[in-house]
Amino acid sequence: MIEFQKMAQEGMFWMLGLSSVISVLYYNRIKNQYWRYFVYYLVFIFLAEAIGKWGTSIVDLNKIGFYNYIVIPIEFIFFYWLYAAKSLNKPKLFIGLSLLYVISFIPSELFFTSARKVMYSLNYTLGCLMLMILVVMEYYKQINSSNILDFDKNRMFYINLGVTLFYIGTLPFWTFFELLKSYREIYNIYYATFLVLGVVMYLLFSISFIWGRQSS
Secondary structure, X not given: OHHHHHHHXXXXXXXXXXXXXXXXXXXXXXXXXXOHHHHHHHHHHHHHHHHHHHHHHOOOOOHHHHHHHHHHHHHHHHHHHHXXXXXXXXXXXXXXXXXXXXXXXXXXXXXXXXXXXXXXXXXXXXXXXXXXXXXXXXXXXXXXXXXXXXXXXXXXXXXXXXXXXXXXXXXXXXXXXXXXXXXXXXXXXXXXXXXXXXXXXHHHHHHHHHHOOOOO
């Protein structure tokens, strides 16, 4: 299982890299659309993961702080923007969810200052729950769309499916992370699942550029 986890972890990283490369290759087709920011996002996340993977051997990097305060907040806020402000056309919802997520760091700092991973789980759980609301709203929008038969050309279909599998599907793992560590067999299986779903999500992101309608 450990060897499989290592392979899946490498696979997730390089699939993210491939997704970034594909997004850059399609950049000229979407450079006048808000989708160009999705390209920036993927490139940023890949660079951030590269820093997390190799940066510790170059600089004295606090990986927990790097992910908790930079990478993960940018991930959630970007998706709130993509879903609420752009796809659902509800900019006020985007602002509200983003503010609520940022404010959630206050109780984390006050009550979990000595347990950074617990803080991570708390913020990740809240971020995922709010993202889940947007995912459901997006599914509802797609189901009721007049273009439902052309769902395979809808870029948000692939993104929404990827987000559902990875962020929502692995929510229990990060919510109960500290408890699951005491049950190594369950932990190892769920961690491996988390990595595989990460590979699938970035594969779907790549497909969204290749098959997704350019005007969407």
